[in-house]
Amino acid sequence: MDLLLSFFNSLPNAVGQGLIWGIMAIGVYITYRILDVADLTVDGSLTTGGAVCAVCITMGWNPWLSLLAAVLAGMLAGLVTGLLHTACGIPAILAGILTQLALYSLNLRIMAIGDPNAATKATLALSVDNDQLLLSSRYIRYTTLENPLVLLIPVTLLVIALLYWFFGTELGSALRATGANQAMARAQGINTSFGKVLGLVVSNGLVALSGALLAQYQGSATNDMGRGAIVIGLAAVIIGEVLLSRVFRNFALKLLSAVIGAIIYYAVITLVLRLGLESTDLKLLTALVVAIFLAIPYWKGRYFSKHFRRGGASHA
Numbered sequence: 001m002d003l004l005l006s007f008f009n010s011l012p013n014a015v016g017q018g019l020i021w022g023i024m025a026i027g028v029y030i031t032y033r034i035l036d037v038a039d040l041t042v043d044g045s046l047t048t049g050g051a052v053c054a055v056c057i058t059m060g061w062n063p064w065l066s067l068l069a070a071v072l073a074g075m076l077a078g079l080v081t082g083l084l085h086t087a088c089g090i091p092a093i094l095a096g097i098l099t100q101l102a103l104y105s106l107n108l109r110i111m112a113i114g115d116p117n118a119a120t121k122a123t124l125a126l127s128v129d130n131d132q133l134l135l136s137s138r139y140i141r142y143t144t145l146e147n148p149l150v151l152l153i154p155v156t157l158l159v160i161a162l163l164y165w166f167f168g169t170e171l172g173s174a175l176r177a178t179g180a181n182q183a184m185a186r187a188q189g190i191n192t193s194f195g196k197v198l199g200l201v202v203s204n205g206l207v208a209l210s211g212a213l214l215a216q217y218q219g220s221a222t223n224d225m226g227r228g229a230i231v232i233g234l235a236a237v238i239i240g241e242v243l244l245s246r247v248f249r250n251f252a253l254k255l256l257s258a259v260i261g262a263i264i265y266y267a268v269i270t271l272v273l274r275l276g277l278e279s280t281d282l283k284l285l286t287a288l289v290v291a292i293f294l295a296i297p298y299w300k301g302r303y304f305s306k307h308f309r310r311g312g313a314s315h316a
Contacts, residue, residue: 007274012140012149014270018263019152020213021232023159025240025258027206028233033254034167035179035199037085040096042207042233044103045077046226049208050215051110054124057216059114063134067212074208075201077103082197092196107223122223126216133216148217155213156259159206164252166202175199207233231286236262238293265289 024046031039049070056066077099084095108120115121128136135148166172177185178195185192207229215221240248240261248257265286272285 007271009141010270010274011267013137014266015263016137016140016148016152016217017214018236018266019149019156019259020210020217021266022236022259022262023156023213024207024210024229025233025236025262026159026163026255027203027210028230029237029255029258030163030199030203030206032234032237033179034176035196035203037092037179037196037199038096039078039081039200039203040093040230041077041081041099041103041200041204042096043226043229044100044107045074045204045207046211046214046229047107047221047223048077048103048110049074049211050221050225051107051124051211051223052208053212054126054215054221055110055113057126057131057133058124063132063216067134067209070208070212071205074211075205077208078200078202078204079197081204082200085200086193086196104223111221111223124221126219126221128219135213135216136219137217152213159209160252160255160259163202163255167251171198228283228286231283231290232262232265235265235286235290235293238290239264242293242296 024042028039028042031037052073053063053066053070056069057063061069080102081092081095081099084090084098085092088095090098108122111124112118112121126133128138135151136146137148139146140148167176174185174190175195175198177188177190178192179199182192185195211221211226214225218225237258238261240257240259241254243264244253244257244260248254268289269282269285273279273282277285
């Protein structure tokens with residue numbers, strides 16, 4: 001009973017984190033499912049979003065402008081990866097790794113901006129009492145407008161709505177065609193290199209937005225806050241697909257399924273932690289969750305569908 005009570009008390013925080021990471025998962029969905037590109041930039045661009053937002057807020061910027069600056073910084077990171085891949089001929093996965101490595105050093109310098117006593121900084125604290133923040137985990141159980149869910153739910157739905165509109169335009173359709181079949185897209189006169197760059201820019205802009213919201217939510221930006229982000233993003237996408245793919249067929253609902261997958265992921269993590277697992281084992285747990293959900297479609301196609309076909313043939 002105490003375990004269940006503790007779990008349910010922690011659920012609001014799991015939902016809050018799930019919504020924030022769900023926006024990042026949507027960014028991963030764009031590259032992983034639409035462009036068919038494994039982009040490892042996200043481990044660095046999420047931290048970049050958090051670092052830029054935190055620096056701007058501590059310098060007295062309006063928090064909405066700080067969010068915009070974070071998104072632009074993430075888009076710039078995606079642009080670098082895209083140009084390394086398309087203009088320099090570097091494989092996409094390696095281009096993402098190179099950008100991620102460069103961002104590790106840049107993020108340390110970004111968080112030191114405004115501090116004359118430090119050239120680099122690994123952590124930049126934010127205080128809901130002293131800084132103008134849009135949301136904070138302190139209020140996650142409040143029933144007032146200060147509750148971060150009041151902001152996170154509309155922002156998430158707005159992101160999904162904007163992407164649904166964008167991918168319905170001619171430019172968005174060209175981007176989807178690029179990921180579906182590059183040769184055919186080029187035959188139709190589509191600039192596939194531009195499409196890849198655009199997809200990476202949009203994806204990392206969303207990832208940086210997630211990082212900016214996360215920095216405010218947890219009250220700090222740290223240089224390792226994005227470590228393993230790509231795995232969490234993939235976990236959210238895959239969990240959402242495995243559980244909801246038969247119901248969510250519309251493109252907007254597919255994006256929503258990534259967010260729901262992130263919420264489920266954090267709910268599972270919360271439950272496991274309440275069962276006594278050490279926080280240092282979370283990476284192992286994440287790897288196991290991703291591996292299992294990746295294997296489920298394979299198992300269903302290899303074993304269960306064969307069983308049904310044989311059963312159907314015997315009754316024919």
